[in-house]
Amino acid sequence: MAGDMIIGIDASKAAIKNRTGVENFVYELILNLPKVDKDHIFFLYTDQKLPKVLHTPFNFLQRYRPFPFFWNKIRLPFALRESMPDVYLQPAYMIPFSAPKKSIAIIHDFAWAKFPQSYTCKDRFLQKLTLRNIVKKAQKIICVSKSTKDDLVSYYPEAKERIEVVHLAGNSSLKKITHPRDVLGIKEKYFLSVGRLEERKNTKRIVEAFYKAKETGNLPHKLVLAGKPGFGYDSILGAISQNERYKKDVVVPGYVKEQDINDLFSGAEALLYPSIYEGFGITALDAMKSGTPVITSDSSSLPEVVGNAAILVDPLDISQIAAKMVQIAGNKKLREELIDKGLRQAEKFSWPKTAREIIELLEKL
Numbered sequence: 109m110a111g112d113m114i115i116g117i118d119a120s121k122a123a124i125k126n127r128t129g130v131e132n133f134v135y136e137l138i139l140n141l142p143k144v145d146k147d148h149i150f151f152l153y154t155d156q157k158l159p160k161v162l163h164t165p166f167n168f169l170q171r172y173r174p175f176p177f178f179w180n181k182i183r184l185p186f187a188l189r190e191s192m193p194d195v196y197l198q199p200a201y202m203i204p205f206s207a208p209k210k211s212i213a214i215i216h217d218f219a220w221a222k223f224p225q226s227y228t229c230k231d232r233f234l235q236k237l238t239l240r241n242i243v244k245k246a247q248k249i250i251c252v253s254k255s256t257k258d259d260l261v262s263y264y265p266e267a268k269e270r271i272e273v274v275h276l277a278g279n280s281s282l283k284k285i286t287h288p289r290d291v292l293g294i295k296e297k298y299f300l301s302v303g304r305l306e307e308r309k310n311t312k313r314i315v316e317a318f319y320k321a322k323e324t325g326n327l328p329h330k331l332v333l334a335g336k337p338g339f340g341y342d343s344i345l346g347a348i349s350q351n352e353r354y355k356k357d358v359v360v361p362g363y364v365k366e367q368d369i370n371d372l373f374s375g376a377e378a379l380l381y382p383s384i385y386e387g388f389g390i391t392a393l394d395a396m397k398s399g400t401p402v403i404t405s406d407s408s409s410l411p412e413v414v415g416n417a418a419i420l421v422d423p424l425d426i427s428q429i430a431a432k433m434v435q436i437a438g439n440k441k442l443r444e445e446l447i448d449k450g451l452r453q454a455e456k457f458s459w460p461k462t463a464r465e466i467i468e469l470l471e472k473l
Contacts, residue, residue: 217387
């Protein structure tokens, strides 16, 4: 359905101030839609006022409908009835009962199914409900990676013909910084882990691999674990404190401010990202955009994202992760090759490209 049409989007996630993950995706998508589309009208449904930059384009109309509870289940369906769009995009959560038949939903990952212990019973129930709703109501289903598509097909093989893969992108403001600021006051070289400190991100094994690399490679490096505590945080703290000799070399700064993250990436010897499961893995792209070599997992979506531009490891093999850390620390040529390949790989992904592919799918409904 090309030509002028009204596209409705649940923009509520983009209104959240301290955004992570899916919230960042919705923000970046809406920010980049006007760069690739001037033909259609966009209704942005939200329960909080959106940042001004998201509704300044002439064809973007904010449908601000404040509601304290169950906004997605109660207020959003009525907002859709008030101003019914021609097509509807649900970037996260379930499709409202009043949405037009021509609806597309996006599925980001299956972490709730792979790591049920990290989620409450209520959250798991809602995720299952959302998945069933999307499979039932969506004319097209967007998965953010082939890996996520394979996961969806394993649960709902009947949805296979309706699934399209649209890759995400990294933080568009990041770039390689030749002389990064020492934002944490570390002074020494350091390996970096960015993301929630939890079981799924493999943080405990990162600590154990770091200690092994210190022992076997006699490395002077520190380890920076940047992120908020998550499931299994106590066992991570336990792993850190177990090594009396090197525990002082582990830096846990918590959540790092957005204005500091580019310097933190660019200053690192390498990003350690041996995550056990990722629906897409934006963090690896962010590191590559910053000119940082990446050590990441050979499983889930990560090989799909990094291509041949990173060192792949078995995320469960601590010795292998440690060996690659020692290798990259002692091989300047390898580092430079990975930086160069990483910068080129990251260029393959962009938010305007993501936005354009989603618009094209909406036009075809």
